Amino acid sequence: MTTPDVAVIGSGASAVAAAWALARAGRSVRMLDVGVDAPPDAPLVPMADWARIRRTDPHQHRFFLGDSFEGIPLGAARVGSQVTPPRRFVTRDAPTLLPRTAEGFVGLESVALGGLAAAWGAAISPWGPRDFEGLPISLPDLLPHYDAIADLIGVCGDAGDDLSPLMHNPQGMMPPLDTDPASTALLARYHAHRADLQRKGLRLGRARLAACSRIHRGRGPHPNLDLDFWCDHGDAVYRPRFTLRELLALPNFEYVPGVLVRTLHPDASGVRISLRRLADNTAEDTRATRVVLAAGALGSARIALRSLGAFSTPVPLVSNTSTYHAFLNLPAVGAPQHERRHSLTQLTGLFSPPEGGPEMQLQVYSYRSLLTFKLLREQPLAFPEGKSVLRALLPILSLVGMHHQDLPSPDKQCELRAREGSDSLHIRYHTSPREDADQLTAESRVRALFRSLSCFALRRVHLGHGASIHYAGTLAMSDHPGPLNTSPDGALQGLPGVFAADSSVFPRLPARGVTFTMMANAHRIASLLAASFP
Amino acid sequence: MTDAPDPLIAEGRLLTRYVLGRSPPDEAGPRYAAAVRARFGGSPLHDPVGAAAIRQPLFLPLLDAASGLAAPHSPLRERLLIAAAITETLPQCAHDFMPRPMPWPGLILTLVLAALLTALRLLLGLPLFFLLGGRWRSHSEQPA
Ligand SMILES: Cc1cc2nc3c(=O)[nH]c(=O)nc-3n(C[C@H](O)[C@H](O)[C@H](O)COP(=O)(O)OP(=O)(O)OC[C@H]3O[C@@H](n4cnc5c(N)ncnc54)[C@H](O)[C@@H]3O)c2cc1C
Numbered sequence: 001m002t003t004p005d006v007a008v009i010g011s012g013a014s015a016v017a018a019a020w021a022l023a024r025a026g027r028s029v030r031m032l033d034v035g036v037d038a039p040p041d042a043p044l045v046p047m048a049d050w051a052r053i054r055r056t057d058p059h060q061h062r063f064f065l066g067d068s069f070e071g072i073p074l075g076a077a078r079v080g081s082q083v084t085p086p087r088r089f090v091t092r093d094a095p096t097l098l099p100r101t102a103e104g105f106v107g108l109e110s111v112a113l114g115g116l117a118a119a120w121g122a123a124i125s126p127w128g129p130r131d132f133e134g135l136p137i138s139l140p141d142l143l144p145h146y147d148a149i150a151d152l153i154g155v156c157g158d159a160g161d162d163l164s165p166l167m168h169n170p171q172g173m174m175p176p177l178d179t180d181p182a183s184t185a186l187l188a189r190y191h192a193h194r195a196d197l198q199r200k201g202l203r204l205g206r207a208r209l210a211a212c213s214r215i216h217r218g219r220g221p222h223p224n225l226d227l228d229f230w231c232d233h234g235d236a237v238y239r240p241r242f243t244l245r246e247l248l249a250l251p252n253f254e255y256v257p258g259v260l261v262r263t264l265h266p267d268a269s270g271v272r273i274s275l276r277r278l279a280d281n282t283a284e285d286t287r288a289t290r291v292v293l294a295a296g297a298l299g300s301a302r303i304a305l306r307s308l309g310a311f312s313t314p315v316p317l318v319s320n321t322s323t324y325h326a327f328l329n330l331p332a333v334g335a336p337q338h339e340r341r342h343s344l345t346q347l348t349g350l351f352s353p354p355e356g357g358p359e360m361q362l363q364v365y366s367y368r369s370l371l372t373f374k375l376l377r378e379q380p381l382a383f384p385e386g387k388s389v390l391r392a393l394l395p396i397l398s399l400v401g402m403h404h405q406d407l408p409s410p411d412k413q414c415e416l417r418a419r420e421g422s423d424s425l426h427i428r429y430h431t432s433p434r435e436d437a438d439q440l441t442a443e444s445r446v447r448a449l450f451r452s453l454s455c456f457a458l459r460r461v462h463l464g465h466g467a468s469i470h471y472a473g474t475l476a477m478s479d480h481p482g483p484l485n486t487s488p489d490g491a492l493q494g495l496p497g498v499f500a501a502d503s504s505v506f507p508r509l510p511a512r513g514v515t516f517t518m519m520a521n522a523h524r525i526a527s528l529l530a531a532s533f534p
Numbered sequence: 535m536t537d538a539p540d541p542l543i544a545e546g547r548l549l550t551r552y553v554l555g556r557s558p559p560d561e562a563g564p565r566y567a568a569a570v571r572a573r574f575g576g577s578p579l580h581d582p583v584g585a586a587a588i589r590q591p592l593f594l595p596l597l598d599a600a601s602g603l604a605a606p607h608s609p610l611r612e613r614l615l616i617a618a619a620i621t622e623t624l625p626q627c628a629h630d631f632m633p634r635p636m637p638w639p640g641l642i643l644t645l646v647l648a649a650l651l652t653a654l655r656l657l658l659g660l661p662l663f664f665l666l667g668g669r670w671r672s673h674s675e676q677p678a
Pocket of ligand 1: 009010011012013014015032033034035036080082083108109110111112113114115116117118119120121122123124259260261262294295296297299300303469470471502503513514515516
């Protein structure tokens, strides 16, 4: 095996973004990945709309419930409930290969081909200038990379809506997907009151999505079959495997699945990479001139801490607090229904208290394609009454995810703990009473604004810290990097030749989703790295 | 010699018929039994409340309503959830679970009827639930 210029660890959203920039710049790239994939005999979801499948397909239980009925959620609601049976491979084997213990933290990790984004909701929210406060980079540094990633993954949204003044609209943004009837009614109501609502800090617009509303790079257009939680018809909603497919067409790119990277050992001629081949559980070494760590904020921290022998050394961890609120959206009563729809976020909202204070991001969904029975366990009525009430309320139910910023603190940390012959990541994550109180206050202000739109909150659900599945901060970048920090170009202190490109480098998380910005930053770091070769 | 009927299939037929409000297709019972075996290892309901609901189907709506309030993750409610999942994913029954948009009068009527029925069922169901030894916020069987 020849030594590649760069080994990229992982095949998730950050890894493929970095690999793309490197390979396109002419560097030879080898991607090392565990790469669990869907079983080849997984049942296929037919190409028909959701309602038609429901009425006609005798095998629908195989993908809706799973062959082991694992899609029936029993017990209390848990993180990752949107990860449906056809996407369960995304979290398979992660608990055994990436052992973790935690206090006050629930979370998901992935060792899948494409990582967590093989199941993500594809909502993108470019960060605003304020979101870069405290970072050694600023929005202008990322703008060209937002555009490059938008071209790579395909994004859609409404460039003329009320979110546009606060969000960079990437070049080539496609028109938005249609909203469903409940969200259309809510948006119309917002427009009727927008001046007042904006004065009070609330802006709503159609969701920016990593989805193709028309044909782009051979993908799309989105078929509007309401099956986005179950399959990738038309390849319209972005998954990292689509970039991997493009990468594999390049002669200077190679994908090596089935390996778990353990440690990195920089030396005079590059980096020696120690890994475990999972098929036969053998240890092996390989080499690269440079290494890009893109194994997820937690996965990359494991590899870095282990490589430096930094056991029981705490590093920061941040994760957006997310809560979900069910609203009765009364403007939608009696709205005509249609089958053409998508299942992803319909609307995005930004709430900034007019007197100042952290921004909060809202994601508005409707509930239909995840099936009615899952909501039956969340309601207190007998099943037959619960069913008829839910059927009547579903067309006017809006689920609003409220996402808060997160800042580092001594109570939010993780450390690698040695165990016989192995190790495990221990997470300790506790918010302060002040943070909790501020978040509750912001949420109740948004609920009051929604009331003025005739949307009434029924219930708030908080699945626990970490349930947002947005993690960062473990190898934070800094202008004055110390041990276990990264410099603005991603270089990891203490491990020369190793660069971090995933969300581990963000010291704090604004309320806006991290993935699009993480991909843009991975592209930036990889472009700098590519240019640094003689 | 005939095989003894599978009690889980019988339980499945009863619960799916109850959730659906009419007879379910034949495959509902065996599929319910397969699901319970996969998720709980497979014995019929045996806690006092669940067993009473199966033995005496007249009690089922009363104990379901009472458990919904008093013990939402009780074995009976978890089995009803499995029955609902099985019926919802049968094409012949899917329609019974689909969203049903309605104008204001229909919506209000549906809510009022459900509230009245629930009040009635709770009135009878809660005493029965506690009489049978049901406990406030008792927990579910451990999923396999
Ligand atoms: C259901 C769901 C919905 C979501 N919705 C959104 C959304 O709408 N918007 C948004 O912004 N974000 C969303 N997210 C979060 C988003 O998916 C993640 O932020 C993103 O995918 C993280 O990508 P990553 O590259 O950092 O790493 P990961 O996705 O964690 O991938 C890690 C990769 O590294 C590999 N790996 C790990 N350790 C090793 C090792 N030791 N050796 C070799 N390979 C290794 C894995 O195989 C995997 O390929 C969602 C996530 C989920 C699960």
